[in-house]
Amino acid sequence: MDVGMYFLISDCTQDQKNLDLEHFGTMHDGLTGIYNKYGFKYGFYRQARRVMDDNLHVEYLMVCLNFGDFKLLNGLYGMTKGNELLMRVGSMLQRRYGQDPRTAYGRIRADRFAMMIPEAIFDPDDYLKTVETIMHGLAAIRFDLQITIGICRVTDRRMPILVLCDRAFLAASVLKTQESNGYVWYSENMMSDRIRDRAILSRFSDALGRGEVQLYLQAQVGAGDRHVIGAEALSRWVCEDGRVIPPAVFIPILEEHGKIWQLDYHIWEMACRLLKSWKDDPVFGSYRISVNISVKDIYYLDLYEVFTHLVEEYKIDPGHLELEITETVFMDKPKEAILLIQRLKEYGFTIAIDDFGSGYSSLSFLKDIQADILKIDMEFLRKTEHQERSRIILRSIVALARELGMPTVVEGVETSQQVRDLTQIGCDIFQGFYYSRPVPVADFEERFPDGLARPWSEPVQAEK
Secondary structure (H helix, E strand, O other): OOOOOOOOOOOOHHHHHHHHHHHHHHHEOOOOOOEOOOOOOOOHHHHHHHHHHHOOOOOEEEEEEEEEOHHHHHHHHOHHHHHHHHHHHHHHHHHHHOOOOOOEEEEEEOOEEEEEEEHHHOOHHHHHHHHHHHHHOOOOOOOOOEEEEEEEEOOOOOOOHHHHHHHHHHHHHHHHHHOOOEEEEOOOHHHHHHHHHHHHHHHHHHHHHHOOEEEEEEEEEEOOOOEEEEEEEEEEEEOOOOOEEOHHHHHHHHHHOOOHHHHHHHHHHHHHHHHHHHOOOOOHHHOEEEEEOOOOHHHHOOHHHHHHHHHHHHOOOHHHEEEEEOHHHHOOOHHHHHHHHHHHHHHOOEEEEEEEOOOOOOHHHHHHOOOOEEEEOHHHHOOOOOHHHHHHHHHHHHHHHHHOOOOEEEEOOOOHHHHHHHHHHOOOEEEOOOOOOOEEHHHHHHHOOOOEOOOOOOOHHHHO
16 A cells, blocks of 8 residues: 655756757747748748738738848958847847737848738838848948848749748849849749849850950040050950850849959950060050959959969060059958059059049049049930030049049040040040940951051041
8 A cells, every 4th residue: 555655856947948949949040039941840931831821811022131242241340240230130120020920030041031021011111221220330330231122922822932032032132233222022024034144154154164255345545646555355255156145234143143253354364365465566565455353353352463463474564454443442441452552553553543423433532542544434425414514524524634644534435526525625545436346356456457546437448
């Protein structure tokens, strides 16, 4: 018969906490505390599906948020600043939408966030403004990441959450080529554009190897004697079947996916190879070839090492290789970029400020950069309601450049009237369709055998 009982008592509080923490970790993102992609039971994808199934009469939106060049933030300021941004976004989502059982949100990966939200309560302008406020609140950051938001309306509730996310992020990616904050609604034609983009990316490396990406030249003509003094190096993608992929199509794609430096290096090397072949030519031997430096090049390449190596490898005069830079190259790391330009100039390279007059070109830029040439943006030559004001500004820029000892190159010269007007103003060099369209190297050499520039409409034999 039972005469009593005894108990074994142990403290399992910590074990239960560990179990709860492990369960939370499978569901939530460890950094921000909000749902992760899959989770164990209640990850974002499952939560998004659950709220839609529980609210059958609610019209939903998939809203995805992404930050452009997030890796650069970590590279420049370390992981701490990047993590701070992600945690602030996570806190904002919890604070603004965490009390609404009809809404699901989560961090998909890295700097990507997604939210399933009723259309009736979502204000895209307010959402964008809120994220911008978070961005501007980061202390000691000298540049803002691009904020891109994609919105996909849920028209088929059976569609997988993963597909809805992909469509919203695809819409957000449209903004990357515009380099501005904003939001974009998904449309069906975006999918065909993305397929085209992927096809271009997959073929690009092979196209370089097969020589499909070719060097084209556009002549630069002196205003005084109308002789060619050099050319700008441009790229053209000519497929094996003769089709030409316009630069306006493939260059933004390469920029978006971080491959623009490969294209730039390819063009730089071909330009150096051409300068070497011209070295002893009585006409072409004196020409400069100008090459463009993209904003991303300064992050992916050691530009001083690259350019000095190229001129040493091909044994060319660095003064014949003109490096074109824009003010945007200096926005993120101005001190480092200015030092780089000074070193390149001291080595002997010719430095040109490109697209001056576009965007927000500042006079301090001219003060800080000891450049050799000023290239004036073609926008000044376009028809405008304020033609006389444009002419006054252009005349002032030319006079200022002359005082600084910088010859001016005006791009986009297309008519004889523009040539006369620009000559009267005092411009030094013309570049544009009036004298030369971008052409392959062989056509360039055939067009200017004696270095004399003729209007493009005139045959070469006219003045022989």
